[in-house]
Amino acid sequence: MEWSITSITKIRSIVFLLILFSALAVSVSVWSSRAQGPTFDLVIANARIVDGTGNPWFKADVGIKDGRIVRIGHLAAAQTSKYVDAKGQILAPGFIDVHTHVESIYNLPTAENFVRMGVTSLVTGNCGTSATDVAEFLGRMPGKPLAVNLATLVGQGSVRRKVIGLDDRAPTVDELKQMEALVEQAMKDGAVGMSTGLIYVPGTYAKTDEIVDLARVVARYGGLYATHMRNEGDKVAEAIKESIQIGEQAGLPVEISHFKISNKKLWGQSPMTLGLVRDARSRGLMVTVDQYAYTASSTSLESRLPTWLRAGGLEEAKKRLADKATRERVVSEMKDTLKRSGQKDFDFAVVASYEPDRSFNGKSIAAITKLVKKKDDVSNQIDQILEMYVAGGAGMIYHGMGEDDVKRIMQEPFTMVASDSGVRRQDESVPHPRGYGNNVRVLGHYVRELKLISLEDAVRKMTSLPAQTFGFRDRGLIREGFAADLVIFDENTIIDRATYDKPHPFPIGISYVFVNGELVLSGDQLTSARPGVALRGPGYRATTGS
Numbered sequence: 001m002e003w004s005i006t007s008i009t010k011i012r013s014i015v016f017l018l019i020l021f022s023a024l025a026v027s028v029s030v031w032s033s034r035a036q037g038p039t040f041d042l043v044i045a046n047a048r049i050v051d052g053t054g055n056p057w058f059k060a061d062v063g064i065k066d067g068r069i070v071r072i073g074h075l076a077a078a079q080t081s082k083y084v085d086a087k088g089q090i091l092a093p094g095f096i097d098v099h100t101h102v103e104s105i106y107n108l109p110t111a112e113n114f115v116r117m118g119v120t121s122l123v124t125g126n127c128g129t130s131a132t133d134v135a136e137f138l139g140r141m142p143g144k145p146l147a148v149n150l151a152t153l154v155g156q157g158s159v160r161r162k163v164i165g166l167d168d169r170a171p172t173v174d175e176l177k178q179m180e181a182l183v184e185q186a187m188k189d190g191a192v193g194m195s196t197g198l199i200y201v202p203g204t205y206a207k208t209d210e211i212v213d214l215a216r217v218v219a220r221y222g223g224l225y226a227t228h229m230r231n232e233g234d235k236v237a238e239a240i241k242e243s244i245q246i247g248e249q250a251g252l253p254v255e256i257s258h259f260k261i262s263n264k265k266l267w268g269q270s271p272m273t274l275g276l277v278r279d280a281r282s283r284g285l286m287v288t289v290d291q292y293a294y295t296a297s298s299t300s301l302e303s304r305l306p307t308w309l310r311a312g313g314l315e316e317a318k319k320r321l322a323d324k325a326t327r328e329r330v331v332s333e334m335k336d337t338l339k340r341s342g343q344k345d346f347d348f349a350v351v352a353s354y355e356p357d358r359s360f361n362g363k364s365i366a367a368i369t370k371l372v373k374k375k376d377d378v379s380n381q382i383d384q385i386l387e388m389y390v391a392g393g394a395g396m397i398y399h400g401m402g403e404d405d406v407k408r409i410m411q412e413p414f415t416m417v418a419s420d421s422g423v424r425r426q427d428e429s430v431p432h433p434r435g436y437g438n439n440v441r442v443l444g445h446y447v448r449e450l451k452l453i454s455l456e457d458a459v460r461k462m463t464s465l466p467a468q469t470f471g472f473r474d475r476g477l478i479r480e481g482f483a484a485d486l487v488i489f490d491e492n493t494i495i496d497r498a499t500y501d502k503p504h505p506f507p508i509g510i511s512y513v514f515v516n517g518e519l520v521l522s523g524d525q526l527t528s529a530r531p532g533v534a535l536r537g538p539g540y541r542a543t544t545g546s
């Protein structure tokens, strides 16, 4: 019996120890879960969510952890480090601007004009001009961090310039190979596709076949072809057909940049131009377009001059202009182009920035000619343009579109909202207001004031459609697992304040902007956060396996 009593005591001790250990284990696990901290870094509550799909808004809280949306639901009791009460405002995915020119963004890393429009991701390298070393360009992050995410296209014009210079001729076999190799490297380094600017030197000197050859390289890596077409005026239909032909022959998606009709005589023809895109889509080619919400465009002064004159660059053009007969030919071609565009003179052409004389900024070529030459005829206006071109050129705004076409293009399901802007420095020159107002103008003017499209559709055009088109698979929607790029805005007050005369005022109505879960704009205040990341294209993933 002694033995059994001892045994029972031993068993009791073992049981006691087991209970003690398990209790300790439980308390340790409770303690360690507390040590991991709250479930979320941020909870956004009391928002009406417009999730980017185009669906009607719904109410839910959003929980964010490590830069990602991890929970959508009822999170009132959740543990969180930070809490934002949206007070019934709209919570949407951060806007993705697929048509920008921000090669200089590392000098202005806050990208303030974009952030204040609710933009969280930018695609640069448009209209044929980009960094040719994409690895170096995107690789500057994280050493030089940005407030927004950044992707780039590789510009066909920049590639051609590097290999052939500014010559107006076809490439040799060897030069074509060199251009293909540059495009291939750019795709491997993370370009999302290739852009062209077929009114600019030297991109304009490339015939369709040359572009198809380069686009085939892009297609192999899953990129897209984005184009500032050869013509947006009297030959816009031919230019759309060329873009589609390139997509069909090379086998890749086509994005037509800043889709418009800039010829007064063709105003009202957007059903025809949109029809060409729809036809291509019905044949199975993925074609999409982007648009800024204004009736004026903005580009260089030299884009008004014949392309043959600009071959070889400014010094060559100066020599040609010194020849009287050549100059006469230039003037007569410019008069012809003006007439075909449906404009009676250059009053529609307004200077945005002219370094030799900043007093020209904000004035039309017609007004400047009157001031300088005391004349108002077209010949004198063309002389004025040529003088300004020779003196270094100017940035311009061209009032050339019809409002009905802008509206019709905006209503099309495959149209996305994109600014065509660069990073702006406050009060520098008189740039196009789109860089300060584009997204907000769509939400305030076209959605609320004109009721042209729904709020949900407008957000879709700024978020999931661009993400789908440019391959940002974990952005552009409010979804668990997606990157926490978010914007909160007041749909009842949101409006742009930038005008053609005074383009620098920031918009109102944007309350918060988050990039990868970090707050970059809170009310009126930019924060010091620089959470932007490089968004690299499918060629990068294919070659690195990541």
Ligand SMILES: [Zn+2]
Binding pocket: 126, 127, 197, 228, 257, 258
């Ligand atoms: Zn362009």
